[in-house]
Amino acid sequence: MKRSASLTVLTLGVAFALGFATRAYTAEKHPELLAADRALHNGLNHLEKAAHDFGGHRVKAMEHVRQALSEISQAYAFDQ
Template sequence: MKNFLFGLFLGAALMLATGFSFNWVFNKSFAQAQTFIPEYYQQLAWGKHSQMDAALNLLIKARDHLDKAAHDYNGHRVKAIEYTDKAIQEVREGINFANNH
């Protein structure tokens, strides 16, 4: 019985520790995601639409990584850049729509 209670306590402590660590990592990575947006995009879409703003940040960062990729990847990198540009445009239009309605 003593071992069972100890195991139960230990399991609960590990679950809590894991939950707190995942929460800490998520919050830290989300905060970092909002720091790399260039100033000219901040003026266009930064405000009350936090999820859309975070998506815009990540798309801009992805676009930057695609630009810096070393290879062409048989045209797939160029196609990915086109799709990313379109996604950035759509997110901006969604934010602008929400701001005006």
Template sequence: MKNFLFGLFLGAALMLVTAFSFNLVSNQSSAQAQPFIPGYYQQVAWGNHPEMDAALNLLIKAREHLEKAAHDFNGHRVKAIEYTDKAIKEVREGINFADNH
């Protein structure tokens, strides 16, 4: 059951990230794009990896919405926050790796 819920959450998150990243990338050129998290982008230049940057911003926004949710949903909200944190960490590590290699 845990694997099914994780797969369901991950699939939904990836669909949202993909849909919104295409929208963000198509609406702004990388030269005009403005990051949502200025502190993070002082380390990683905006525009080097626009798809990863857009995905990172959407994951962070998703986490904010999960934090503000009115209910605990029997522990599933907390688990979703943990998985989102892991996804944010992986995207940041991927960006850092690409910048250094």
């Protein structure tokens, strides 16, 4: 059982590393996508820390930002 768990952890680690390396390479080719990704993460962080809900608009804005981040991830994947 320990060997199976170790193999699973190793496999997940390798997959994560390869995915990260691939995304980093794609980001170098598309600095605009990287800049947008960083800006959206920064904006999402600010929205999450906001002290007021603004009548539900803060939550809706966070949903839109997450959707935009998903689109950027799909753009990276498309370029593979």
